[in-house]
Amino acid sequence: GGWYCFNRENCDTRYDTMRRLMSSREWPATRVGTGILSSQPEENPHWWNANMVFIPYCSSDVWSGASSKSEKNEYAFMGALIIQEVIKELVGKGLSTAKVLLLAGSSAGGTGVLLNVDRVAEQLEEMGYQGIQVRGLADSGWFLDNKQYRRTDCIDTITCAPTEAIRRGIRYWNGIVPERCKLQFKEGEEWNCFFGYKIYPTLRCPVFVVQWLFDEAQLTVDNVHLTGQPVQEGQWLYIQNLGRELRNTLKDVTASFAPACLSHEIITRNHWTDIQVKGTSLPRALHCWDRSLHESNKNGKAPLKGCPIHLIDSCPWPHCNPSCPTIRDQFTGQEMNVIQFLMHMGFDVQKMAQQQGLEPSKLLGMLSSGN
Numbered sequence: 001g002g003w004y005c006f007n008r009e010n011c012d013t014r015y016d017t018m019r020r021l022m023s024s025r026e027w028p029a030t031r032v033g034t035g036i037l038s039s040q041p042e043e044n045p046h047w048w049n050a051n052m053v054f055i056p057y058c059s060s061d062v063w064s065g066a067s068s069k070s071e072k073n074e075y076a077f078m079g080a081l082i083i084q085e086v087i088k089e090l091v092g093k094g095l096s097t098a099k100v101l102l103l104a105g106s107s108a109g110g111t112g113v114l115l116n117v118d119r120v121a122e123q124l125e126e127m128g129y130q131g132i133q134v135r136g137l138a139d140s141g142w143f144l145d146n147k148q149y150r151r152t153d154c155i156d157t158i159t160c161a162p163t164e165a166i167r168r169g170i171r172y173w174n175g176i177v178p179e180r181c182k183l184q185f186k187e188g189e190e191w192n193c194f195f196g197y198k199i200y201p202t203l204r205c206p207v208f209v210v211q212w213l214f215d216e217a218q219l220t221v222d223n224v225h226l227t228g229q230p231v232q233e234g235q236w237l238y239i240q241n242l243g244r245e246l247r248n249t250l251k252d253v254t255a256s257f258a259p260a261c262l263s264h265e266i267i268t269r270n271h272w273t274d275i276q277v278k279g280t281s282l283p284r285a286l287h288c289w290d291r292s293l294h295e296s297n298k299n300g301k302a303p304l305k306g307c308p309i310h311l312i313d314s315c316p317w318p319h320c321n322p323s324c325p326t327i328r329d330q331f332t333g334q335e336m337n338v339i340q341f342l343m344h345m346g347f348d349v350q351k352m353a354q355q356q357g358l359e360p361s362k363l364l365g366m367l368s369s370g371n
Contacts, residue, residue: 001107001140001265003157003217005060006169010156011075014060022075024058035268036104036137043270046287047102051094055086062166062194063105063112065173077173083116087123100133106265107217110141110210114196117205118178135293136207137286139267142196143218144245149238150223162221166191178202197249208255208289208309210282213243214318216264226262240316250312255289257282260313261324269325276323277311285311317342 002021005011015022037052038044057079059065065077087095095101103120105113117136124132145163154160154168169175170191177193180202185192193199196209219226222242224235231239243260250256259277266272266282273283280288288307295304313321319341327336342349353360 001105001109002057002060004062004108004165004169005157006160006165006172008074011060013156015075020056020058022058022060024056027056033268034270035266035272037268038270043273045273045283046290050102051098053086053090055082057109061169061173061175062108062115064115064170064175064177064194066176067174073172077175079112079173080116080119080176083112083120084123087120088127091124091127091129095132096129098132100135102135102137104137104139104267105141106139106267107141110138111143111194111196112141113138114141114199114203114207115177115193117207118180118203119176121205133293134205136203136205137210137267138196138207139210140212140215140217140265142209142211142246142249143194143215143221144197144242144249145192145195146222146242146245148222149235152223158220159223160221162195163191165221166194170194180204200253206255206289206293208257208286209250209253210257210266211246211250212263212266213246213258213260213313214239214262215246216262218242218246219262239318243316243318247312247314253310255285255292255309256312257285258312259324260315260318260321262318262327263325271325274323275321275325277313277321278308280308280311285309 002018005014020026031054033039033052033054034043036044036047037054039048041048059077059079059082061077061079063079063083065079066081067073067077069076101120101124103113103117113136117134121134124134143162148161151161152159154164157165175190177190178199181193181199182190184202200207219239219242224238247258250258257277259275261275266275273281275282285308288304289309291307292304292309315321319327327341328334349360349363353363356363
């Protein structure tokens with residue numbers, strides 16, 4: 001993950017301020033795997049002993065580009081080609097005997113999984129490795145092309161509405177989208193395939209979608225900034241509506257994990273085992289998904305009892321789930337509990353209690369216990 005840039009100006013800025021996302025020159029030779037990349041069973045109960053390959057992000061093109069440096073363009077965008085090359089190289093390092101290949105990513109990497117998972121499966125089939133099951137795990141890359149809270153002109157990555165940024169980016173990077181998705185849209189409308197709920201129905205490979213209902217990157221591009229000042233009522237309603245819209249787009253996603261938290265990215269965080277939806281943690285849900293795919297390959301049985309894979313919070317506001325990551329005040333760095341956070345967001349207990357048909361004291365009790 002790490003956003004993207006979509007024109008000469010903002011790519012120049014990115015090159016000056018975030019060089020590690022544009023070039024591999026200053027990358028460390030080694031890094032410690034965390035979360036799903038950890039080799040410690042306590043931190044990564046299900047996949048600690050898997051073969052892991054980490055592909056850092058320096059293509060700035062949501063893993064979609066296929067353009068080399070030219071007179072016209074000072075930068076090369078080769079996200080889609082980098083993945084192809086890595087797969088080619090791994091075949092000689094043992095991938096050829098693998099049963100399962102899980103392509104996982106967070107944020108721009110999560111969208112990258114949706115854009116590349118079928119292409120990787122096709123590539124392996126063409127190379128003669130039909131036996132490898134290719135799957136995807138997309139974390140925090142399922143964005144909505146919704147209306148911004150406040151419309152802003154498309155100046156840089158942060159202020160540009162998601163659709164407009166991708167529209168420009170796809171031309172600038174010579175972005176590739178999967179053929180099956182492309183066919184759903186008119187020529188010039190390929191940008192639609194960068195949005196999870198539009199590409200997902202076209203995918204052949206099984207994909208597990210992890211998405212916070214109140215994703216911080218989504219709120220940023222929608223121009224909802226939760227800093228310092230209490231949130232105005234319009235923003236509060238917008239935030240709640242965003243959660244509802246997102247929940248709706250996930251209802252037909254077979255395997256999903258969507259906590260009602262305000263956060264961004266999870267699978268490589270070392271606290272990824274702590275978050276639960278309806279009493280099930282993410283590693284457990286992934287394990288259930290793994291087993292269900294294994295079982296369905298054998299005999300197409302119904303989902304496993306007591307092993308859920310479709311987990312979406314139904315409570316309506318940020319951090320109504322008690323297992324959400326800790327919130328810190330952006331200015332003071334102080335940790336906040338749920339009630340402090342909601343007060344800070346301008347949450348009106350009286351009014352909310354009335355809407356929910358509860359006594360205010362009952363609502364406060366429910367909030368603090370996280371029910």
